[in-house]
Amino acid sequence: SAERQEGRSKQRLLVVANRLPVSAIRRGDDSWQLEMSVGGLVSALLGVKEFEARWIGWAGVNVPDDIGQKALTTALAEKRCIPVFLDEEIVHQYYNGYCNNILWPLFHYLGLPQEDRLATTRSFQSQFDAYKKANQLFADVVNNIYEEGDVVWCHDYHLMFLPKCLKDYNSNIKVGWFLHTPFPSSEIHRMLPSRSELLRSVLAADLVGFHTYDYARHFVSACTRILGLEGTPEGVEDQGRLTRVAAFPIGIDSDRFIRALELPQVKDHIKELQDRFAGRKVMLGVDRLDMIKGIPQKILAFEKYLEENPNWRDKVVLIQIAVPTRTDVPDYQRLTSQVHEIVGRINGRFGSLTTVPIHHLDRSLEFHALCALYAVTEAWRLIIPCLPGIFSCLDVALVTSLRDGMNLVSYEFVACQDSKKGVLILSEFAGAAQSLGAGAVLVNPWNITEVAASIGYALNMPADEREKRHHHNFMHVTTHTSQEWAATFVSELNDTTVEAQLRTRQ
Numbered sequence: 001s002a003e004r005q006e007g008r009s010k011q012r013l014l015v016v017a018n019r020l021p022v023s024a025i026r027r028g029d030d031s032w033q034l035e036m037s038v039g040g041l042v043s044a045l046l047g048v049k050e051f052e053a054r055w056i057g058w059a060g061v062n063v064p065d066d067i068g069q070k071a072l073t074t075a076l077a078e079k080r081c082i083p084v085f086l087d088e089e090i091v092h093q094y095y096n097g098y099c100n101n102i103l104w105p106l107f108h109y110l111g112l113p114q115e116d117r118l119a120t121t122r123s124f125q126s127q128f129d130a131y132k133k134a135n136q137l138f139a140d141v142v143n144n145i146y147e148e149g150d151v152v153w154c155h156d157y158h159l160m161f162l163p164k165c166l167k168d169y170n171s172n173i174k175v176g177w178f179l180h181t182p183f184p185s186s187e188i189h190r191m192l193p194s195r196s197e198l199l200r201s202v203l204a205a206d207l208v209g210f211h212t213y214d215y216a217r218h219f220v221s222a223c224t225r226i227l228g229l230e231g232t233p234e235g236v237e238d239q240g241r242l243t244r245v246a247a248f249p250i251g252i253d254s255d256r257f258i259r260a261l262e263l264p265q266v267k268d269h270i271k272e273l274q275d276r277f278a279g280r281k282v283m284l285g286v287d288r289l290d291m292i293k294g295i296p297q298k299i300l301a302f303e304k305y306l307e308e309n310p311n312w313r314d315k316v317v318l319i320q321i322a323v324p325t326r327t328d329v330p331d332y333q334r335l336t337s338q339v340h341e342i343v344g345r346i347n348g349r350f351g352s353l354t355t356v357p358i359h360h361l362d363r364s365l366e367f368h369a370l371c372a373l374y375a376v377t378e379a380w381r382l383i384i385p386c387l388p389g390i391f392s393c394l395d396v397a398l399v400t401s402l403r404d405g406m407n408l409v410s411y412e413f414v415a416c417q418d419s420k421k422g423v424l425i426l427s428e429f430a431g432a433a434q435s436l437g438a439g440a441v442l443v444n445p446w447n448i449t450e451v452a453a454s455i456g457y458a459l460n461m462p463a464d465e466r467e468k469r470h471h472h473n474f475m476h477v478t479t480h481t482s483q484e485w486a487a488t489f490v491s492e493l494n495d496t497t498v499e500a501q502l503r504t505r506q
C-alpha cells in the first residue's frame with residue numbers, strides 16, 4: 001500500500017467499534033460534512049504512541065446509494081476512518097433490536113424483554129441473525145484492510161461475534177476485545193438464548209478486557225459453568241489455548257478538562273451560571289437518557305429531600321442534563337415521558353413564579369459548557385465572602401446509575417472540582433465505585449430514602465472532609481487516565497498472543 005511504500009514505521013492498530021468517532025451529515029451536493037469527536041476512545045488512543053490508529057465502524061447514517069458511500073468513504077479516509085455500511089433493516093434488528101433491546105438491558109441486570117416487547121422488533125432469533133450478519137460485515141471491512149502485523153482491538157457488546165469472524169478469516173490476526181458495560185453474573189448471562197455462541201466467539205480473541213475485576217470474574221464463571229471450560233488465574237483455557245481475561249479500568253483525559261477550565265469562554269460560562277444560580281447550591285446530574293442511569297430514582301430522591309427539608313426548597317437546584325439516546329427503541333421513548341412527568345410534577349409542587357427546583361434539559365451540551373457546569377463555583381461564598389463557615393456551600397454531583405460499566409461523568413466532575421472540592425454521590429453499582437469509592441458518598445440508587453439522606457449529608461459536609469474525599473478522587477482520576485488505559489491494554493494484547501502460543505506448544 002501507499003503507506004507501506006512511504007516506509008511507515010509504526011505498527012497499525014485497527015480499532016473497531018459500532019460507532020466511528022465522527023458525526024457525518026450529507027450536504028445537498030452529495031459531499032459530506034464530518035465532525036470528529038474528541039472525547040472517549042479518541043483521546044485514549046493518543047496514549048498509544050507506538051501504534052498508528054485506524055478506525056472501523058458505522059457512521060450512524062443510512063447511505064443506500066453507491067455515490068454516497070464512495071464519497072463518505074473518501075471523506076472519512078482523511079480522518080483515518082473506514083466506514084461499515086449497515087442498511088436500515090440491519091440497523092433495526094441489530095442495533096435497536098439485539099444490541100439495545102436485548103444485550104444492553106440484560107448486561108445491566110434489567111432482564112430480557114417480555115414477549116410483547118419482542119413482538120415489536122420481530123423474533124429473538126431474527127435479531128440474533130442480524131447481529132451476526134452485522135458483525136460479519138464489520139469483519140469483512142477489517143479483513144479488507146488488514147495487513148500483516150496489524151493489531152485489532154474490538155469494542156463493546158455490539159461486537160461480541162467479531163473476534164470469531166476475524167479468526168475464521170485468519171487465525172494469526174491479533175485480536176483484543178474490550179467490554180465497556182458490566183459483564184453480569186453468570187446466573188444472568190445464562191438466561192440469554194444465544195449464551196454459548198456469544199461466549200465462544202469472544203473466547204476466539206487473544207485478550208478479553210473488562211472495567212473491573214468483578215466483571216472479569218463473572219465472564220470466567222460464565223465460561224466455566226455454561227461452556228464447561230477451565231478457568232485459570234490468567235483467563236480461560238480451551239484445549240490448551242488460553243484466552244487471557246483481565247481487568248483494565250478505563251479513565252479520562254483529565255488534562256483536557258483541567259486545561260479547559262482556564263479558557264476564557266469556559267470562565268465566561270461559569271460566571272453566567274453563577275449569576276443565574278446566585279444564592280443557591282447546585283446539584284448536577286449528567287446522563288444519557290437511559291434506563292440504567294436511574295434518572296427517575298434520582299429525581300424522586302431529590303423530591304423526598306425537598307419534602308423533608310422545607311428550608312432548603314429555595315436554596316438548592318438540581319440541574320439534570322439528559323442526553324437523548326437510542327430514540328427508536330420503545331423503552332427509551334417510555335423513559336423520556338416518564339422523566340418529563342416526574343419533573344413536571346415536582347416543579348409544579350415546589351416551584352415558584354420565579355424559580356423551579358429542577359432544571360431538566362433533554363439535550364447534550366458542548367464540551368466547554370459541560371466543563372463550566374462541572375466546575376460551577378457555589379455562588380454564596382462569592383457573594384458573602386466573610387461568612388464561609390456558616391454557608392459552607394458546595395456543588396454536588398449525583399450519579400445514581402442502577403448499573404454502569406464504569407461511568408466517566410463521575411471522573412469528569414472530579415477533574416473539574418479541584419478548586420471547589422465538590423462532593424460526588426455515586427451509585428455503588430457503577431464500576432467507578434471501585435475506584436472512587438473511598439472519596440465518594442456511595443449509595444444504593446434503589447433506596448430513595450438513603451439517596452435523599454446522602455443529599456443532605458453532601459450539602460452539609462464540613463470542608464475538611466470534602467477536601468479529603470476530593471483529594472483521594474482527584475489523585476485517582478489524574479493518574480489513571482484513558483491514555484494509560486489504552487496503552488496498557490494494547491501492550492498486553494501484543495504480549496498475550498506470544499504467551500498463548502507458547503502455552504499451546506508446551
Ligand code: G6P
Binds near residue numbers: 018019156181
Ligand atoms: C455506551 C456504550 C457505547 C455507546 C454509548 C452511546 O457507553 O458502551 O458503546 O457508544 O453508550 O450509545 P449509542 O447507542 O448512542 O452508541
